[in-house]
Structure formats: structure tokens, C-alpha cells
Amino acid sequence: MTSPDLSAPATEGETPLLSVRGLARHYPVRLPGGLFGRPGLLKAVDGIDFDLARGETLGLVGESGCGKSTTAKLALGLIPPSAGEIRFDGAPAPAPARQDAAWRARRRRMQMVYQDPLGALDRRLGILDQIAEPFAIHAPATPRGEARERAAALMDAVGLRPDMAARFPHELSGGQRQRVVIARALALEPDLLVCDEPVSALDVSIQAQVLNLLDDLRARTGFASLFISHDLKVVRQMADRVAVMYLGRIVEEGPPETLFRAPLHPYAQALVAAVPVPGRRRARTALRGDPPNPVDAPPGCPFHPRCPVAIARCATERPPLLRDAGRAVACHLAPASPAPASPTPASPPHAAVSAAA
Template sequence: MEPILKVEGLTKLFPVKKQKLLEERRFVHAVEDVSFEVYQGGTLGIVGESGSGKSTLARAILALTPVTSGSVFYQGEDITNFRVGAAGKRRLRSELQMVFQDPYASLNPRMKIGEAIVEPMLINGQAKTRAEAREKACHLLETVGLRPEVYDRFPYEFSGGQRQRIGIVRALSVNPKLLFCDESVSALDVSVQAQILNLFNELKERFHLTYVFIGHDLAVIRYISDQILVMYLGKIMEIAPYDQLFGEHTHPYTQALVSAVPEPSTAGRSQRILLEGDIPSPVNPPRGCRFCNRCFQAEEICRQEEPQMIKTGERHWIRCHFAKPAH
């Protein structure tokens, strides 16, 4: 089966402003050499701490920021930087949609909810007339659990959870196939977060969607995804099926992340792995393994040589010198 989205060696560097004239040009290594595949109907979760490059990765795939090198394929077609002509671009802009983190910031406060939903439909030709668009919008509002009357209201009249539902409706209004959700539930209260997560799962079935779900909460990402990509300082550390995130057969960084998640239970936890220090600057990433100066297993080779991605099992890759390859 052909993947719906395939990313190959994607790299995004941001130049750092020079302080001196003769200084060597330096770059922020935001995303480096990222490759992965997403299949129709699947959900890929991308986790990482702030500064790991997960949002930049999504923005680069969607051509919201030009990529430095590498390629992006959508349904087999090379769509890197959306260099596909005006008609192709318009199609991609409707088939690849994004739901943002902050529903307060992503809705125009002076635009009625309905207008905000209808506008992309008319631009992308999903509806011929305003009346048709309105009918579709009302139908979608009902699908996500809002009453159609909200069409004529303004964003300030809604709670965070309701606004996120509106953000989802707007993304769905142009019949997307692939939905990028960048921290889409992070700003919500836990009880609302549960409602929205369930909604995402229902909509996936109903509209045959494929998700790329970006977040920092490992528990949420694991819950919603079937494949998980762990990023650190712009590089992929591990790609694993959701049920194989535990145990010693994972990347040391993944182990540290899993162990850092505070669990809401009174059962005593096993040994916690406490990482020292902060994420280093992506301007001067450590040579060798990106994670070497915080890793509890690091040895000399880790500081000298960058490890490659090693296939350790079915749909499971780890970037570590000590990973055991699958037979």
C-alpha cells in the first residue's frame, strides 16, 4: 500500500544573524534528516519537548515555511514546498488541513463563526453559493456537537472547548484527507480534553481522515496515535508502534520521557529516570548523538559518532548505538 504522506530526509535550517562580519554562518538546526511514512487511516503522533522541532516539521510539510532540503510526497506525488502549480496548490490547501493549539488566537474576533467556516469553503470551491455553504457549515457544526444557531455568533461567546470544536469544523469544511493537529488539546481542561479526543476519533471514522498529531503530552499522544515518532533537537530518536513505548527496548530518551510523566495513581512507580540539564541549543547541537550529553547510557562512541536509525522490529526504528537490530 502506498503511504498517503511520505517524508524523506526533510531538513529545515534557520540562519542565525551574524554578530561579526567575518563570522562563519551559523544555523539553527530545527529539523534535520527526518523521514517517515503515514498510511491512510492511521494516526502518527509526534512527541518532543519544546525546541525539538515538531511544529517546524509540520509547517515545513505544509509549505508554511520553505524546506532547506529533502522531499515530501503526498499520495505518491512530490509536493515539496507545494511546487505543484496554482490548481494543485489549491487542492493541497484543502486536502491538507491544520487544527491549531490556541482556539482563542486562531479565530478572527470580529468575524462571525459561520463566516469563518464558510469563507474557506467558497474559496476552495467546496460550495458554489453562500446558501449551500451555510447549509454544509450548519451540518458540520451539528456533527461536532454544536447547535447550528451558533453560526451567527462571535468567538468571544464560546468557551475554549467550543472554540476548539469550531476550529475543527473549519478544518473539516474543505473536505481534508490529512489533518495536522498541532497541540490541539493542550490548552483544554482535562474533562474537555477527553471530549475533544473522543471527537477526533469519531471524526476519523466518519470522514476517513488520517491524522498527524503533534504534542508534548506523551499520554495523550499515545492514546490517539497508532505510530509514534519521538523527536529530540530536530532529529527523530525513535519511531515505534504505540504499544511498544515501554521497556528497555526503546530509546533512552523515550525511556526518560515515559518515566517523567507523572501518573495519576497511588501505585508506587518504578525507578524514575531523572534527566539532568535542559535541551541544548539547536544552534550548536552536540556532535555525535544529539542526546549524548543528557543520556544515562552514553559512552565514548556516542560523543564521537552519530548513530543511524536501526530497525529493531515491525514498524519500529531507534536511533541509538545500543539498539538491537531485528533479525
């Protein structure tokens, strides 16, 4: 890595669709102590930078509680940031609290698919009407017949049969419900689709079908995607670029083929090593312990209490996220010049936490 001022993503060329700088979301909380507890600050997202190009899929991975869903809500403008800036198509995000015309116009261009399709759907409305609903809300001038025709075409595009049109969500399988949610999210041809654990609640046998559908729709319609999952295999399949989060921060970023083959950060190495691979013995070094409480993040490198290769400096000095050659890593022991973004043979720098052969 060359110098600390390379911590922000490179911004040459076309304006990114989504650009995030120093983004943070802190929640005031009460900690045990005193009569009413003492005040604390839960740092759900703690200063992250990333760009998302048009048509690109950025995968966000990390253990539960590391701030992935909070990042999604911030990006969608559903909650306001405590600090930092979000630009969508070059313009600063309007305040979520106002939910005025500017906010709604932007919201229309970004849609969301999340884990629980039943929770996202109206139980009392047939699925064709649900898929047609965005036209009534965001494009009320669309004639009702046309909206229903387009909804029928969307049903076809996501693999739902026409005879299902009048069914209610509870009359469908989990996979079919997620197809309804995807069809509705794509009704207004959004530029950005935020997918937060979109297949985590589905049977493994159905997961691949829904992932293939999303991939196919992305190829056909060209939406960009912020794709969140705790499952590295899923992110590897879907993402053009991957960011690994730990305790509200990005600790490593890079193209999936390089990051998953030769991760640089010891946390990313442990995550990758824990992925079961057919025919390979399980990882020699599993991730030790639970993630620390985000209210009381350790000083220095927040990963140091769990890091098998930590040095004295790690307990006091936080490593900055440094970028070079399409990769980024926040670790004092990261190589001065990491492997380039193109997939070339390389071995992880910290053999102690790499997967057993």
C-alpha cells in the same frame, strides 16, 4: 537491528498519503562573537524520514523546541524545506513560494488544527460563517445556502448547538472555539489533518472531550493525521504509530502500545518514565538538564550529554536510525533485534533509566 540501509521506512503496498525523506529545515542565525556576531545554522529539522498511510495517525512527541511544529509546517507546505522531499499522494510537493493552483489544490486536501483556536479564527465573523468560509475560498461554485447548510451540519457533528451559529469566537469557551476550528478544518473533507498541540491550551477537563471528538470524526470520515503533542498520554490515546523527536531528528518510532511500554531509546525511556502514573512512585531518573541549543548540537549522538548510559563512542559517532519489525531506534546500545511491533512482554534494555516500579 540488521543493517544501516534500513533507515528509510518500508514502502511496500499502497502509496503512502504522505511520504517524507531526508527532510530538513535550517535557519541561518547570528551567534554571539565579533562585531555583528558570527553566522550559525539552527537545525530545526535535521533529516527525517516517515510515511503516513491513508487513515493513519502518526503521533510526534518530544520536548519543546525539538522540531515538531516545523515538521508540521513543512508537511503542510507552509515553509519550504532546506533539503529533502515531501510527497503527497505520490506527487512531489509544489513550492510554497508560488502558492499557485497546484499548491492550493493540495492545501485543500490537508488542513490544520493548532494550539490557539482564538488566533485561528476571525474575531469579527460569526461561527457559522467561519465554518462555511472554506467553501467560498476553495469551492466557490457551492451555492451560499448549501455552504451554510453544510456548515450547520458540521456544527452539529462537532457538538455545537444551532443557537450558537451567530456567536463570535470571544463569546465561546476555549473548547467550543476548538470545535469551530475542527469543523472548519473538516469542511472540505481533507485527507490529512495536521493537529499541532490541539488540546494543550484547553482545561484538562475539556481536553478529553476534544480528543474524543477528533477520534470519533476520524473514525467516521477516515482522515489521516499527523498528531503533535509534548504530552505522551495524549499521543498514546490518539496515535496508531509514534515517532519521538530529539533535536530535529527522529530517535525512536513504533506502535504506541510497544513504545510506551518498553521504549528502546534512553531519551524515550526518560520521557515515558516521567509520565505520572496513579499509584506509582515518580520516575527514578528524570531527564537531566535542558535540550542543547539546536544551533550547536553536540557531536556524535546529540543526546549523549544527557544520556545516563552513554559510552565513549556516543560522543563521536552518530547512531543511525535503524528499522526492524515495525520499530526504529537510533542508539548504539539498542538491541540487535528489538521486540517485535506486536505487544509482547519485554523490559526496557537500559534499566537505569526505566521508571521505578
